[in-house]
Amino acid sequence: MDSISARQQLSASKRWVIKIGSALLTDNGRGVNRAAIQNWAGQIGALRRQGIEVVLVSSGAVAAGMDRLGWRRRPESVHQLQAAAAVGQSHLVQVYEHAFGQYDCRTAQILLDHDDLSNRTRYLNARSTLKTLLSLGAVPIINENDTVVTDEIRFGDNDTLGALVANLVEADVLLILTDADGLFTQDPRDNPDAELVREAVATDPRLVAMAGDSRSGLGRGGMSTKVRAAQLAARSGACTVIVGGAIDSVIERVATGENLGTLLLPEADPLAARKRWLAGQLQVRGELVLDAGAARALRSQGKSLLPVGVTAVSGRFHRGELVSCIGPGGEEVARGLVNYDSTEAQRILGQSSAEILELLGYRDDDELIHRDNLILL
Ligand SMILES: Nc1ncnc2c1ncn2[C@@H]1O[C@H](COP(=O)(O)OP(=O)(O)O)[C@@H](O)[C@H]1O
Numbered sequence: 001m002d003s004i005s006a007r008q009q010l011s012a013s014k015r016w017v018i019k020i021g022s023a024l025l026t027d028n029g030r031g032v033n034r035a036a037i038q039n040w041a042g043q044i045g046a047l048r049r050q051g052i053e054v055v056l057v058s059s060g061a062v063a064a065g066m067d068r069l070g071w072r073r074r075p076e077s078v079h080q081l082q083a084a085a086a087v088g089q090s091h092l093v094q095v096y097e098h099a100f101g102q103y104d105c106r107t108a109q110i111l112l113d114h115d116d117l118s119n120r121t122r123y124l125n126a127r128s129t130l131k132t133l134l135s136l137g138a139v140p141i142i143n144e145n146d147t148v149v150t151d152e153i154r155f156g157d158n159d160t161l162g163a164l165v166a167n168l169v170e171a172d173v174l175l176i177l178t179d180a181d182g183l184f185t186q187d188p189r190d191n192p193d194a195e196l197v198r199e200a201v202a203t204d205p206r207l208v209a210m211a212g213d214s215r216s217g218l219g220r221g222g223m224s225t226k227v228r229a230a231q232l233a234a235r236s237g238a239c240t241v242i243v244g245g246a247i248d249s250v251i252e253r254v255a256t257g258e259n260l261g262t263l264l265l266p267e268a269d270p271l272a273a274r275k276r277w278l279a280g281q282l283q284v285r286g287e288l289v290l291d292a293g294a295a296r297a298l299r300s301q302g303k304s305l306l307p308v309g310v311t312a313v314s315g316r317f318h319r320g321e322l323v324s325c326i327g328p329g330g331e332e333v334a335r336g337l338v339n340y341d342s343t344e345a346q347r348i349l350g351q352s353s354a355e356i357l358e359l360l361g362y363r364d365d366d367e368l369i370h371r372d373n374l375i376l377l
């Protein structure tokens with residue numbers, strides 16, 4: 001993929017995770033930077049009006065708490081860090097709520113820990129809640145649940161959390177806003193000759209060697225966790241952009257395809273990467289039996305699965321879960337994320353999509369499974 005088409009693809013994307021780091025948010029430790037938050041909220045509001053959904057992953061709780069408690073240096077003790085996070089987090093979300101309120105955007109606070117994403121039930125719950133919030137037009141604001149995590153269950157840095165959230169909500173883009181203009185060939189603070197990497201494949205092993213640690217004393221990961229986050233995000237097909245959050249109108253400009261910061265791309269075609277990730281990630285919750293025409297439409301015509309081509313439904317599943325599509329001869333044809341739950345699927349099977357509204361009283365999608373969410377086997 002060349003640079004122009006990859007950048008243009010950003011402008012066509014529909015769901016972004018935006019991660020904002022501590023150094024940027026707290027203006028290097030001088031309390032929460034309200035003006036910057038106000039500015040990003042305005043830009044995110046503009047994205048939403050263009051139809052792009054945004055999930056925010058915001059750091060800054062510890063740094064904001066330290067400022068409020070009058071602490072100059074980041075404490076060593078876990079309990080002091082947790083206390084600072086508790087003080088800072090409530091202040092942080094209050095600033096966000098006020099800022100987004102100016103643009104008629106609702107916000108929602110979500111605090112996650114590692115268990116929430118590794119435990120199957122909690123993972124699916126988190127995913128459904130986030131998707132529901134997005135469908136309600138709210139901007140979820142996520143941070144690690146610092147006050148309860150222990151070292152064993154810590155994500156450790158919000159770059160990783162941002163990438164896992166991008167996987168969770170199947171985002172197209174992970175935008176990491178930081179205090180450097182992007183990934184440089186060496187840490188630009190020590191090396192004035194370091195050059196900005198404009199674009200690379202996320203898994204390129206040279207990137208990890210370029211990326212160093214954090215210097216601010218506020219941020220945790222530095223560039224190395226950002227590169228690793230891009231690799232994680234690429235697994236579900238997301239592009240990552242690492243860019244300076246203080247650049248004028250940065251979010252809107254990246255969204256128009258402007259060549260800012262560092263673009264890190266998934267290796268394969270993003271859709272193929274995402275489908276591979278889906279296949280490995282999720283458990284099959286049920287089965288749809290297809291008639292011969294539907295099996296052919298999926299296999300050879302690259303079509304979506306419509307209810308009219310389904311003859312039977314088994315298992316209990318929710319909207320968004322993975323189901324298996326079985327051909328009329330009993331062979332597995334495909335797997336995909338289903339748009340209706342098992343009860344709804346029972347009621348609309350064999351019917352044309354035009355009947356969905358009458359049968360269910362509402363119609364979310366015409367397809368039972370959209371072809372973008374289908375993996376042929
Ligand atoms: N190769 C590199 N390119 C750019 N920045 C780098 C590089 N290596 C290390 N860094 C450092 O990473 C810092 C950003 O990471 P960090 O302090 O964790 O920020 P954040 O709080 O936004 O996560 C930069 O300020 C920079 O000093």
Ligand SMILES: N[C@@H](CCC(=O)OP(=O)(O)O)C(=O)O
Pocket residue numbers: 020021022023058059060061062063085143144146156157158159218219220221222
């Ligand atoms: N959960 C922590 C985040 C720490 C962290 O990862 O910071 P950063 O490297 O600036 O994104 C906080 O809110 O302070």
